[in-house]
Amino acid sequence: MVSQAEENYLKAIFKISEKEVKAASTNAIAAEMQTTAASVTDMLKRLAEKNLIDYEKYRGVQLTAEGNRVATVLIRKHRLWEVFLVDHLGFAWDEVHDLAEQLEHVQGNALIERLDRFLGHPKFDPHGDPIPDAEGRWTLRPQALLATLKPGDRGVVTGVEDHSPAFLQYLDQMGLSLGAEIELLERFPYDQSVRVRTQAGREVSLSEKVGQNLYVKIS
Amino acid sequence: MVSQAEENYLKAIFKISEKEVKAASTNAIAAEMQTTAASVTDMLKRLAEKNLIDYEKYRGVQLTAEGNRVATVLIRKHRLWEVFLVDHLGFAWDEVHDLAEQLEHVQGNALIERLDRFLGHPKFDPHGDPIPDAEGRWTLRPQALLATLKPGDRGVVTGVEDHSPAFLQYLDQMGLSLGAEIELLERFPYDQSVRVRTQAGREVSLSEKVGQNLYVKIS
DNA sequence: TAATTTTTTTAGATTAATCTAAATTTTATA
DNA sequence: TATAAAATTTAGATTAATCTAAAAAAATTA
Incomplete structure (x- = not known):
């Protein structure tokens, strides 16, 4: 089982790794998570223990294949929920982040795949960010x-x-x-x-x- | 702030109080929550501290007006999500409980009111249970x-x-x-x-x- | 009503997640 | 390359939520 806190850390590491080539640093993660470096170190030990990240003291971290998978699914869920909130509930694109941040942690594979079908398998969320498919594949757009x-x-x-x-x-x-x-x-x-x-x-x-x-x- | 665990206890107490006239007992709550009496006692102290229940040692508990409100909103959210899952995502009525159990904890008043509108203000969930309205009023049906x-x-x-x-x-x-x-x-x-x-x-x-x-x- | 049973609470731990302050390691710089 | 600065980890706590085992209170029954 991956806890919500763990999921959030994996997502943060994923986002940092998207931008930087090198391993994500403790401080960068702390900034992304709006917490302290000490808390990050504690969590990194737990994530490494679960083989979700590769972690060497003082050397920063990288997601393992499994960590990457968990983060990708989380982003998929977040963005699908954002599409639902905007397209079907009528929220504005600047109102949906915090709600999706909660909804993304709801567990259940059938739920997200049925939601995806209900929404018509969208490729992008209301902010134009790509939504990975069920296999974790990304649609890139020349922009x-x-x-x-x-x-x-x-x-x-x-x-x-x-x-x-x-x-x-x-x-x-x-x-x-x-x-x-x-x-x-x-x-x-x-x-x-x-x-x-x-x-x-x-x-x-x-x-x-x-x-x-x-x-x-x-x- | 009311935590998810606290919300679940309030809902359990609400359910017990629906059936029994007298105050909900520690053991009844433990059975409903599938936990131990000791854990319940711990939680009851916390809920009483927050004025969500009236609690006297060895005497069982009753929801306060505020505790009742929180429980009612939770049930409203649970049942509205069940309607969404069955009517729009195509789940069967026996598949939705656990998902709704998670979705009911998503915070945000606008979310639930917009969901309610999207669903057409349903009065009953897929099991025929009444859905309280935004003011906590119940629709009773002669059955x-x-x-x-x-x-x-x-x-x-x-x-x-x-x-x-x-x-x-x-x-x-x-x-x-x-x-x-x-x-x-x-x-x-x-x-x-x-x-x-x-x-x-x-x-x-x-x-x-x-x-x-x-x-x-x-x- | 006294004894027994049941219920409930308390005592003492545990775990996840977090914190501050101090120590350690790495990196940058003079 | 020493030294200073920055980054990171460790040490030691805290809080919420849970547990088991023991103690205490309430309810039942002989």
């Missing part, structure tokens, strides 16, 4: 940060790097929800801010920070 | 145990006393799922077993035990 587009480039908003409600609500206000069409008109070297044309021919200015957190599929 | 019917009485199956998968599956096989029409043809004094006509003119014999666990609305 680029808005910050890398050149003037004249057009595309469709496909995802976000920053998942904070503040950012998501800001995007809603700018008409930049998932699926919105977008054209980069101009980039200002002074602060790397950009001017873009959105959906209804509306023009808006976006800071470099926004550009670093918004994914677009160039068309 | 009688099959064991109390007289020959010639007709009615519709509206609920079960025994929720075990074995009983529910047996009912499915007999054509006695919720909503099934039924007519009591004869009762045998020898063992109180009955002969009934079900849905498609089919005649079946049912033991006294079945009669004590099946609710019918006489028409």
Whole structure:
């Protein structure tokens, strides 16, 4: 049995490992989990004991195949529940994270596979993040940060790097929800801010920070 | 904050109090929770400390208004999730208890109210048990145990006393799922077993035990 | 009502998950 | 490469939830 706390640590290690090549450090995990390094060390011992991670003192950790599997299933569950909350219960995309964080821990293979079927086997969640299938396979989508587009480039908003409600609500206000069409008109070297044309021919200015957190599929 | 363990105890006390007039005893709670009397005593102290129950040593317990509210919300959540699992995910009525047991602990008022709306504000769960509304009000339905019917009485199956998968599956096989029409043809004094006509003119014999666990609305 | 049985509580542990403070190891730097 | 700084682990506690065994109280019965 993998406890909820253990599952959460595995997910945190998975997320860190996605971004960094090297082993996930105790401090990085502590930051991700919003806890202390000492608590992380305690947990790492337990996870290593259960063969969910490879752990060598002072050397950081990596998920084992089994640890990776558990984390992937957890992410699958989290994202499927997010689709349910948005598509069927009418929640906004900035409201579903905490609920999915709880729902992902509900155990039962039949549940998640039936939910997946009910939802129509979605490949992406409401934030554009890919949903691994029952075998743990990921669907990758060619997308680029808005910050890398050149003037004249057009595309469709496909995802976000920053998942904070503040950012998501800001995007809603700018008409930049998932699926919105977008054209980069101009980039200002002074602060790397950009001017873009959105959906209804509306023009808006976006800071470099926004550009670093918004994914677009160039068309 | 009320922990999951505390919620489960409150629900157990609620269930016992439904049947018995007097205060719920430590042993009755231990039996319901499948744990030891010592564990129950420990928990009762904690629940009393939080003013969720009235507890006097050796005297059994009763829910306070707040404890009753927490238990009622928990039952509401459990039964709404059961409706979702059966009506939308296609689970059978004997498969949903354990999943609902987990889902009922997911916190979030908006979630349960949106789920309720999505489901169409159901008044009864897949076993015929009433679902309290957001204000904790119960819908009562005039129903009688099959064991109390007289020959010639007709009615519709509206609920079960025994929720075990074995009983529910047996009912499915007999054509006695919720909503099934039924007519009591004869009762045998020898063992109180009955002969009934079900849905498609089919005649079946049912033991006294079945009669004590099946609710019918006489028409 | 006294003795016995049953019920309940207490005492003393255990486990998972967490913490702070101190010690140790690794990494960076002068 | 010493030394200082940063990262990590260990030591020692705490809390919630549970347990077994023993003690105490309540209920039953002879």
